[in-house]
Amino acid sequence: MSDNKYDLVVIGSGPGGYVASIVASQKGMKVATIEKRERLGGTCLNVGCIPSKAMLHASEQYESTIKSNGMMEWGINCKDVSLDLSKLLKRKSNIVEDLTKGIGFLFGKNKISKFTGTARIISSKEIEINNNGKIEIINTDKVIIATGSEASVLPNIKIDEESIVTSTGALELKKVPKKLIVIGGGVIGLEMGTIWRRLGAEVEIIEFLPRILPGMDNEIAEKFMKILQKQGIKFKLNHSVETTKKVKNKVILTVKNVENGNSEELDADVVLVAVGRKPNTNGLGLDKLNLEMDKYGFINTNDKFETSISDIYAIGDVIKGPMLAHKAEEDGVAAVEFINGEVGHVDYNLVPGIIYTSPEVAVIGQTEENLKDQGLEYNKGVFPMSANSRAKAIGHTDGMVKILSDKSTDKILGAHMIGHEAGTVIHELSVAMGFGASSEDVARICHGHPTVNEAIKEAALATYSKAIHS
Numbered sequence: 001m002s003d004n005k006y007d008l009v010v011i012g013s014g015p016g017g018y019v020a021s022i023v024a025s026q027k028g029m030k031v032a033t034i035e036k037r038e039r040l041g042g043t044c045l046n047v048g049c050i051p052s053k054a055m056l057h058a059s060e061q062y063e064s065t066i067k068s069n070g071m072m073e074w075g076i077n078c079k080d081v082s083l084d085l086s087k088l089l090k091r092k093s094n095i096v097e098d099l100t101k102g103i104g105f106l107f108g109k110n111k112i113s114k115f116t117g118t119a120r121i122i123s124s125k126e127i128e129i130n131n132n133g134k135i136e137i138i139n140t141d142k143v144i145i146a147t148g149s150e151a152s153v154l155p156n157i158k159i160d161e162e163s164i165v166t167s168t169g170a171l172e173l174k175k176v177p178k179k180l181i182v183i184g185g186g187v188i189g190l191e192m193g194t195i196w197r198r199l200g201a202e203v204e205i206i207e208f209l210p211r212i213l214p215g216m217d218n219e220i221a222e223k224f225m226k227i228l229q230k231q232g233i234k235f236k237l238n239h240s241v242e243t244t245k246k247v248k249n250k251v252i253l254t255v256k257n258v259e260n261g262n263s264e265e266l267d268a269d270v271v272l273v274a275v276g277r278k279p280n281t282n283g284l285g286l287d288k289l290n291l292e293m294d295k296y297g298f299i300n301t302n303d304k305f306e307t308s309i310s311d312i313y314a315i316g317d318v319i320k321g322p323m324l325a326h327k328a329e330e331d332g333v334a335a336v337e338f339i340n341g342e343v344g345h346v347d348y349n350l351v352p353g354i355i356y357t358s359p360e361v362a363v364i365g366q367t368e369e370n371l372k373d374q375g376l377e378y379n380k381g382v383f384p385m386s387a388n389s390r391a392k393a394i395g396h397t398d399g400m401v402k403i404l405s406d407k408s409t410d411k412i413l414g415a416h417m418i419g420h421e422a423g424t425v426i427h428e429l430s431v432a433m434g435f436g437a438s439s440e441d442v443a444r445i446c447h448g449h450p451t452v453n454e455a456i457k458e459a460a461l462a463t464y465s466k467a468i469h470s
């Protein structure tokens with residue numbers, strides 16, 4: 001095989017692309033990965049999951065140290081607590097650097113060739129790499145497109161990543177804004193809004209719909225909004241932002257009530273636009289190839305992750321399914337398995353969704369609304385965190401667990417949770433659901449005491465029988 005001929009070229013090194021590259025190499029393929037950023041890891045590691053989680057962690061520590069009902073309530077008196085934002089941001093950047101270097105190490109260990117530049121697919125066998133005008137062409141048998149997504153923007157609102165920002169700019173604000181307005185009550189809006197509220201900003205979230213977190217179980221979304229309001233975040237539902245203009249150091253927003261058509265003006269120091277993400281297929285040359293896409297720009301694939309052109313595969317945020325790092329990873333593994341002549345499978349119903357606030361929100365499977373829409377009969381078991389002894393012991397009593405199971409078979413169909421470390425705890429139910437468990441299966445498993453997981457056992461009991469502690 002000549003030096004620039006590969007078995008597989010992966011375009012993009014986010015969680016989908018880098019995992020696909022490593023697994024393909026482990027299976028004996030000669031792999032090249034093309035990445036336009038200098039650093040590996042894509043949005044998730046560089047400007048998404050990891051830096052936001054670092055800032056969520058730091059801001060939670062800060063708030064719990066300064067709040068009178070936080071540390072002091074426990075008899076721990078902290079004096080002279082202050083925030084050094086530049087140090088916080090530096091620590092966050094160091095974490096990102098360490099993790100992206102870690103992927104570089106794994107690439108080296110697996111002998112994956114990394115090319116820096118923008119990829120254009122000339123054909124399924126020939127890929128052009130443009131690195132600041134320096135053009136190189138490499139040859140391959142198969143291609144995986146793993147180019148991820150980018151922030152959606154709104155007409156009339158110009159992003160400058162300083163005072164009108166996407167999540168990327170919101171991770172780099174040089175000072176805590178006095179007032180932050182977030183457009184969009186989705187996952188990014190709630191996580192970033194939480195970070196800056198904890199660090200001292202007044203935060204208001206403007207959401208077009210009559211609820212936050214569309215697609216999530218309604219009861220959970222409503223309860224979570226109340227918790228966030230109690231923490232100090234303001235919400236304006238049923239409102240859309242029509243225009244923004246910069247006047248001196250402020251941003252003036254025209255906001256319309258979508259129910260009665262009335263408009264008002266609001267002002268903020270920083271505006272975060274978090275109205276969703278769109279697939280990123282820029283510059284790949286897909287139009288010229290006539291590669292099939294849907295009307296939203298997602299690449300059409302079949303169950304084997306094959307696109308409309310043979311030997312070109314696509315995974316992650318550029319195809320259908322939840323736009324989540326862990327879903328992209330699963331897609332990547334399954335696509336490589338198909339390429340290698342094996343069978344891969346990803347159950348999109350069992351991809352957990354997690355919001356890393358405090359308390360966290362974690363969901364998996366069907367919502368109550370989905371079940372009603374499908375006309376399925378179900379049982380519902382609910383258990384409040386306020387009745388969980390561990391939650392009480394650590395002062396995290398906000399939240400609940402809700403389990404939905406099939407009325408006739410008791411098979412768990414959906415699980416929804418708000419609570420301390422819910423994003424970790426929910427995996428007990430992911431595994432159970434992966435094995436087709438019933439709520440009685442989960443309730444009859446001995447759970448350690450005292451743990452937050454006991455709230456899951458109790459909710460499971462409540463689904464087919466009665467909870468003990470509520």
Ligand code: NAI
Nearest residue numbers: 184185186187188189206207208240274275276277323354
């Ligand atoms: P999203 O789709 O979760 O929420 C966008 C929100 O903006 C929706 O509630 C929508 O109704 C609202 N909206 C749309 N247009 C609007 C307008 N003109 N005015 C007011 N509101 C408007 O999108 P988001 O939060 O930007 O996140 C993007 C993606 O990134 C999602 O797929 C999300 O799952 C993923 N993500 C996941 C994280 C996690 O797993 N913890 C963290 C951050 C992002």
